[in-house]
Amino acid sequence: MVTFVNKLTVHGDPDEFAAVRARLTAYMAAQPGYVAHRTLRHAGDPAVHLEIAEWESAAAHRAAVTGEEFQRLVAGLKPLVTAEPGLYEDEDVRAPEALGAR
Numbered sequence: 838m839v840t841f842v843n844k845l846t847v848h849g850d851p852d853e854f855a856a857v858r859a860r861l862t863a864y865m866a867a868q869p870g871y872v873a874h875r876t877l878r879h880a881g882d883p884a885v886h887l888e889i890a891e892w893e894s895a896a897a898h899r900a901a902v903t904g905e906e907f908q909r910l911v912a913g914l915k916p917l918v919t920a921e922p923g924l925y926e927d928e929d930v931r932a933p934e935a936l937g938a939r
Contacts, residue, residue: 838872839895840925843888849917851884857913858888864910865890870897895924 847854858876865871872891879885892898901907914920 838927839892839898840927841888841890841892841898842923842925844921845886845888845918846921847884847886847918854914854917857910857917858886861907861910861914864906865901868897868901868904870894871901898924 845854845858862874862876866874870893872893874888874890877887877889879887890898892901902911
């Protein structure tokens with residue numbers, strides 16, 4: 838399992854950003870190896886978003902982002918945001934149950 842994290846700082850039209858992001862999310866969710874996704878908005882700066890997506894493997898994520906359709910979709914995002922993407926592996930995972938919390 839790997840986690841893709843992308844910090845997006847929106848400097849274009851927020852509605853256009855939301856529409857492009859929705860199309861990209863739908864595309865990614867349909868790809869083999871996709872597990873889950875969530876988007877967070879910074880509490881103090883509504884222009885800053887975090888995209889967090891879980892993938893079965895780095896290879897599955899790579900296959901999704903190298904496809905022609907992804908490249909076409911992401912081209913619509915580039916003029917609207919500054920992106921800081923990265924692919925991460927689990928280092929330390931603790932569930933509340935493992936810590937004795939209820």
